[in-house]
Amino acid sequence: MTAFLSAFFLIAGAALCLFAAVGVLRLPDFFMRMHAATNAGVAGCGLLLIGVAFAYPSPDMWIKVAIAIAFLLLTTPIAGHLLARAGYVAGVSLWGGTREDQLAGELRRGDFDSPQTDFPGRKTMNPTIERVVLGLASGPGIEAAVSYAVALAKKHGAELIGLAIIDAKTLRNVGPVPIGGNYYAAQLRDTLIAKARRRMAGTVQLFEDAAREAGIPFSVIVEEAEPAPFLRQRLDKGSVLVLPRGAWFDHGLADRKIDPASRLSRHRIAQVQAGGDDDAPIVVFG
Amino acid sequence: MTVAIVQTAGAAIAAVLLLAAMICAGIRIVRGPTAPDRVVALDMLGTLGVAGAGMAVIASGATAFIDIALGVALVSFLTATAFAAFIERGSINEEEEQ
Secondary structure, three states, X not given: OHHHHHHHHHHHHHHHHHHHHHHHHHOOOHHHHHHHHHHHHHHHHHHHHHHHHHHOOOHHHHHHHHHHHHHHHHHHHHHHHHHHHHHHHHOOOEEOOOOOOOOEOOEOOOOOOOOOOOOOOOOOOOOOOOEEEEEXXXXXXXXXXXXXXXXXXXXXXXXXXXXXEEOHHHHHOOOOOOOOOHHHHHHHHHHHHHHHHHHHXXXXXXXXXXXXXXXXXXXXXXXXXXXXXXXXXXXXXXXXXXXXXXXXXXXXXXOOOOOHHHHHHHOOOOOEEOOOOOOOOEEEEO | OHHHHHHHHHHHHHHHHHHHHHHHHHHHHHHOOOHHHHHHXXXXXXXXXXXXXXXXXXXXXXXXXXXXXXXXXXXXXXXXXXXXXHHHOOOOOOOOOO
């Protein structure tokens, strides 16, 4: 009898563990993945341990299994809550289909140490879209962002604007220069900015081709500016900002990889992710 | 006879399911895309490690492995807590503003 019970609990526990792991793999955003991991992980693990105790039944085995299950039940919710809070505070983007963010205004997002200021974005859940502003940063995810923005503008009959910005400040910062190296540093700066202009021209071309193919009117604004404050300025009511997931306005030329999501949350621009893919574009509602 | 077969088959099926679960969690660790995603997958892998220690009891017949399950559970909780504190203090915002 105990053998049958043991086999039943073992398989049930392992199956629950597998469901949880598939959830961790397949669900679209961080918070849902966390819910899958903690919820089903504990139940699956607990059932499996009960199965083990049925396979070798003895008082001290049962006591140890009971202690292990009690410990799991006690700690996993705490760990899950801590991780979710940390992720929210750090500014992990929510799934694009999220309808309500009840923590908005309760917890700070992005920069943890500075006081919370006025928070643009996500004030209305079903905004009217009059302008689609697409950030033309060269790098991974730009194709997805262009096609998303063009489709969005076409669907809502909105004005389509391509923003081609060069983050000259980041590119000019080439790091410490040895004595006598200023000539070469200046040369390096000029080459980097020229390269960034060339890459940007390619991205603008990509955007223009896509917009022409879709047959919708568009305009391109070229600017040399600090990107995040500039984006924030453009983000008025009725406009939607679309940015590629893995690219920033250094056009991939800064010596460190810049994560657009963290840049935006540092400037307290609330963002959502459009869809569950890893290169799904970042979307900000004005 | 049938009792032994049921027990062995049950343990074997459970082990295969657990392995598949571990592979899923591993893929999420590799894919990311953000640090918190990886930490959650790592926490999940820790929970699966507890289950794996349980399976080791069945496989080897040594009941001492259940103590290891307890130890793995403890360490995985501490890992998750430490990573949560690390992320919250700003691992994502590592670059200085201006």
